Amino acid sequence: xxxxxxxxxxxxxxxxxxxxxxxxxxxxxxxxxxxxxxxxxxxxxxxxxxxxxxxxxxxxxxxxxxxxxxxxxxxxxxxxxxxxxxxxxxxxxxxxxxxxxxxxxxxxxxxxxxxxxxxxxxxxxxxxxxxxxxxxxxxxxxxxxxxxxxxxxxxxxxxxxxxxxxxxxxxxxxxxxxxxxxxxxxxxxxxxxxxxxxxxxxxxxxxxxxxxxxxxxxxxxxxxxxxxxxxxxxxxxxxxxxxxxxxxxxxxxxxxxxxxxxxxxx
Amino acid sequence: xxxxxxxxxxxxxxxxxxxxxxxxxxxxxxxxxxxxxxxxxxxxxxxxxxxxxxxxxxxxxxxxxxxxxxxxxxxxxxxxxxxxxxxxxxxxxxxxxxxxxxxxxxxxxxxxxxxxxxxxxxxxxxxxxxxxxxxxxxxxxxxxxxxxx
Numbered sequence: 001x002x003x004x005x006x007x008x009x010x011x012x013x014x015x016x017x018x019x020x021x022x023x024x025x026x027x028x029x030x031x032x033x034x035x036x037x038x039x040x041x042x043x044x045x046x047x048x049x050x051x052x053x054x055x056x057x058x059x060x061x062x063x064x065x066x067x068x069x070x071x072x073x074x075x076x077x078x079x080x081x082x083x084x085x086x087x088x089x090x091x092x093x094x095x096x097x098x099x100x101x102x103x104x105x106x107x108x109x110x111x112x113x114x115x116x117x118x119x120x121x122x123x124x125x126x127x128x129x130x131x132x133x134x135x136x137x138x139x140x141x142x143x144x145x146x147x148x149x150x151x152x153x154x155x156x157x158x159x160x161x162x163x164x165x166x167x168x169x170x171x172x173x174x175x176x177x178x179x180x181x182x183x184x185x186x187x188x189x190x191x192x193x194x195x196x197x198x199x200x201x202x203x204x205x206x207x208x209x210x211x212x213x214x215x216x217x218x219x220x221x222x223x224x225x226x227x228x229x230x231x232x233x234x235x236x237x238x239x240x241x242x243x244x245x246x247x248x249x250x251x252x253x254x255x256x257x258x259x260x261x262x263x264x265x266x
Numbered sequence: 267x268x269x270x271x272x273x274x275x276x277x278x279x280x281x282x283x284x285x286x287x288x289x290x291x292x293x294x295x296x297x298x299x300x301x302x303x304x305x306x307x308x309x310x311x312x313x314x315x316x317x318x319x320x321x322x323x324x325x326x327x328x329x330x331x332x333x334x335x336x337x338x339x340x341x342x343x344x345x346x347x348x349x350x351x352x353x354x355x356x357x358x359x360x361x362x363x364x365x366x367x368x369x370x371x372x373x374x375x376x377x378x379x380x381x382x383x384x385x386x387x388x389x390x391x392x393x394x395x396x397x398x399x400x401x402x403x404x405x406x407x408x409x410x411x412x413x414x415x
Contacts, residue, residue, distance in 0.1 A: 143365075144400065146360065147362025147363070150361045151362075189409070191407055192322065193402075199318065199358075200315065202357055228357070230404050253349060256345035260349055262348060266369070266384065
């Protein structure tokens, strides 16, 4: 990714951007986020198949935003997140430049976010075969089996909120779980509180989640919490048509159609 | 042992179903007394967390009811609510919460008889399903001791 390093250097030298967000070599053969503010540091930037963290998480963070205009190394899921964030007025052309990396690992620079949108719309959001199989397996269970499955899966969760921290869409300054009057979600690790927290997370991400799996990758216990959001994504497709993040679109859950179809209301 | 009496919580909107339930009373229609009615300004205000909390506090069944589509006092509250219910119900189903215990309905201020019918059928079906022990067992589980040793 020499061209990425070169371009980052140029951008910083000409002060076109103040910070370039990318990946660097971390410890134990892992990569981590890097914030380049000086042109000479741009050589630390890397990109390879290990770079799966969703960097869009950082563009809504105060401490990064306050540096000035940002440039971000963006893979396809990151670009999707950015478009969704743009539709929620969290980023715009004045504070973000996208250095896109295509699925073929080519660097493309976008002039503005609507170009990113056009690019992103070439690809459909597809749930991978392994997870699809898992979704079908759970759907085929009886209600009692599903209950047991999720209570068992979620019971080790100790609410470290790594899933929330890793998610680019969870940018609220105060999350519902941070409130204690009323205390919606019990704080200790308890099956019911855990279930409520994950239901809440999935509902808040309905129609916004772009299926990047950052939450699952961040989970220290590898709980398949991404299945909940994947299921919501499938339901959005079934009930409200295909889902693609778009800058101009209203958030799916804060809009409606008078002829939305359901079959359970008497 | 005495026969199981289901505990039903009804989340209703102020403008239609609450007035409808009022009409049921003034029309002197008899219906099951298992229902505790909670009045909300609009179905759009009925947060899904409230439904989960109702089960948490020991409800065996839930009724959610409001104005018919196009009749919302605030024009679109029930349309928004409907979208939310579609997604929430599906997620409940996916996580193994018993969706047979959550009844959604539209009851207008003129439908006193329909309200009585909704309550009666819900009570009958919950009576058949029995208490929601699955949820109660989990809700009453003590918090795990965590050792830091």
